[in-house]
Amino acid sequence: MKEKIIYKKPDSLTDINFSYCPGCGHSTVHKIIAEIVDELNLREKIIGVAPVGCAVFAYNFWNFDVSEAAHGRTPAVATAIKRVLPDRLVFSYQGDGDLASIGMAEIIHTANRGENITVIFINNTNYGMTGGQLAPTTLLSQKTTTSPYGRDAKNYGYPVKMLELLSPLEGVKYLERVKVTDAASVIKAKNAIKKGFTYQMQNIGFSMIEVLSSCPANWRKEPVEANKLIDEEIVKVFPLGKIKDIK
Amino acid sequence: MRKGKIVINEDRCKGCFICISQCKVKEIEKSNKVNKYGQVVVEFKNLGKCNACTLCAISCPDAAIEVYEIIEEKV
Amino acid sequence: MANNNRMLIKGNYAIAEAAIDAGCRFYAGYPITPQNEIPEYMSKRMPEVNGVFMQAESELISINLVFGAAVAGARAMTTSSSPGISLMQEGISYMAGCELPGVIVNVMRGGPGLGNISPSQSDYFQAVKPGHGDYRLIVLAPHNTQEMYDFTFEAFDLADKYRNPVMVLTDGLLGQIMESIELKRKKPELLNQKKEWALTGAKGRKGQRIVSLLMDPGALEKHNFHLQEKYDLIRKQEKRYEKFNITDDTEYLIVAFGTVARVSKGTIKLDKDKRIGLFRPITLFPFPYEELKEVAKNVKKIFVFEMNLGQMLDDVKIAIENSEKIEFYGRPGGGVPTSEELLNFILKRI
Ligand SMILES: Cc1ncc(C[n+]2csc(CCOP(=O)(O)OP(=O)(O)O)c2C)c(N)n1
Ligand code: SF4
Secondary structure, eight states: OEEEEEEOOOTTBOSSOOOSOTTOHHHHHHHHHHHHHHHTTOTTTEEEEOOSSGGGGHHHHBSSEEEOOOTTOHHHHHHHHHHHOTTSEEEEEEEHHIIIIITHHHHHHHHHTTOSOEEEEEEOSEETTTTSEEOTTOOTTOOBTTBTTOOOHHHHOOOOOHHHHHTTOTTEEEEEEEEOSSHHHHHHHHHHHHHHHHHHHTTOOEEEEEEEOOOHHHHTOOHHHHHHHIIIIIHHHSOOEEEEEOO | OOEEEEEEOTTTOOOOOHHHHHOTTOOEEEEEEEOTTSOEEEEEOOOSOOOOOOHHHHHOTTOOEEEEEEEOOOO | OGGGGEEEEEHHHHHHHHHHHTTOOEEEEOOOTTOTHHHHHHHHHHHHTTOEEEEOSSHHHHHHHHHHHHHTTOOEEEEEOHHHHHHHHHHHHHHHHHTOOEEEEEEEBOOSTTOOSSBOOTTHHHHHSOSSSSOOOEEEOOOSHHHHHHHHHHHHHHHHHHTSEEEEEEEHHHHHOEEEEEOOOSOOTTTTOOOTTSOSOOTTSOOOEEOOOOOSTTHHHHHHHHHHHHHHHHHHHOOOEEEESOOTTOOEEEEOOHHHHHHHHHHHHHOTTOOEEEEEESEEESOOHHHHHHHHTTOSEEEEEESSSSSHHHHHHHHOSOGGGEEEEEOOTTOOOOHHHHHHHHHHHO
8 A cells, every 4th residue: 555645735735833812814825825836836936025914924824935024014014125126025914903094005005006026815804912902894883802892884894805906906917715714715815816916926916805804712613613604704794706817 | 455554643733623523433432541732632533444535634624634545565 | 527526406306316326216105295206207208217206196106106116136225204214114114124135215304294394303213212112223424415425335336235214314405415526427336235035936945925923933033133233234334424624623513414403513613712522423223322422522512503493402401411511502403503693592592
């Protein structure tokens, strides 16, 4: 009998364990990014920009070059790296507080300039790192530590749909919303991110992949239950699929 | 039918049990072991039903599962 | 070639041209008076030298573009004026924490708030005692167009040498003055110094990182001590100042920087009795405390003149033990003193 290994931890991950809570979507997305980096042989030419948020430690886990950025300024940092080194693959990785709240101006202008970078946007409907406060993406009536009675539109406004917001901008070439709640959706998410990277390598321009991601710790749910919430409820507010693809 | 087995890296497993929910042949279960970080980990039951589909490993957030295909050598 | 090196040029353009000569190939800026000539000039010049010009959509974006360009190893600059610099403070702190080189030019205007667009020195504090965290910028204060060029040119080498942001602190008056200057047109010393720490893709090596977040117990404390050692080295090696008309007979000493130092030189020329000298700090950090102390030892009075209501004054007081000797005169909110005005103040107080 012979044993053939058919799935293993990607080489572009270090041996340091993810610092994320059990079942957290950040972990899955980190892993699939590393898998793509391995598959496309990008380890020596990719540069990531990590956000302020739970993923601030991303550089501990990826064995390629990663920079920090001030909260929300992530796409500006990524833009400049790409402008200085146009033949490298540059991506920003951002949470919904980072991208859709404090960094709203940065993401819109980066998209509108059509910067040839890829943005990975982790939408977990709250601020994970600081303890589960309301984010611009928090669902209506969702309870968070700063919306203890649930989000009501009158006081807090409505959940912001970033891809739909960016879609009309001419500089934007590819937008897709995915989830990572089961094996099938993980494969789809991976393909979407791979496509974003490929478009960048073909100089097509700005792309952003939004990942509906669980935050079991702050949602106070078991990981499997948290994923179910995404499958059953969150996708109704943030519909999956391609929002824009110019190809 | 394809035969397989998985190896769980107990130091990386955080006991989220997503793999259990993904395995169609119920080859993974909660163990009564705790790893060095104090997380309850899962274990491979090895009932001979694993078909190396990799669904558990693909969905594992922490890259804690290795999947092997077992190939019978013909004599 | 030789006559090519002289140029009649406005202060703001001198800054832009110096940056190009220093090998700056990444510029980002957001419009604000009185420094608009710089982004305008850069938008034309950068493409000519295969550099990147970006009109940022805010000063937050400007400084974080400069951060990113520095991460990738480029020589990068942004310019702005007072309110814009306030917006940049977070990013500058990140650069200091990450030990990223970069040049920030502040063409100061009157404040607080939106203030006005007249020349001012009211950002001495936010240059010398900047944003959050225990860090320092190297701060250079030119007082004529030649120095606008020279200091900007040198700022890039200083930034690379110490892996630290450098600020050129100037004002709307110096930005507008047109003077004939000598251009360096030579290669900056450290232009081709290899930046092993830069993120350029992990070719043949492990991935590396640029971070200021240090959460391991004691790590941030250690990093701060490391930064302090660097600042001590800067204090030892980079202090600059000018002594003007200081002799053994000097009775009254003016301490002033930038535009006010320039005006003070006029005051000294007006003084018939030749009793007044000027001490001009050129690096505001590192501040030349010991040198000022030495010069001030035998004078009767020390006149601190600023276009604010007493910011550098604090540092002069640190330098000079006997602070009863100090007299202060300041013009806030965009007021620019004349040489006569300063002389009158001196004559009234002696
Ligand atoms: C200027 C600034 N404001 C606030 C913070 C505090 N802060 C750290 S992380 C964070 C929110 C992160 O939430 P999100 O972007 O959704 O990422 P997640 O942690 O959920 O992955 C905030 C507000 C900060 N670091 N800097
Ligand atoms: S707080 Fe939420 S987002 Fe952060 S690591 Fe934990 S589960 Fe993930």
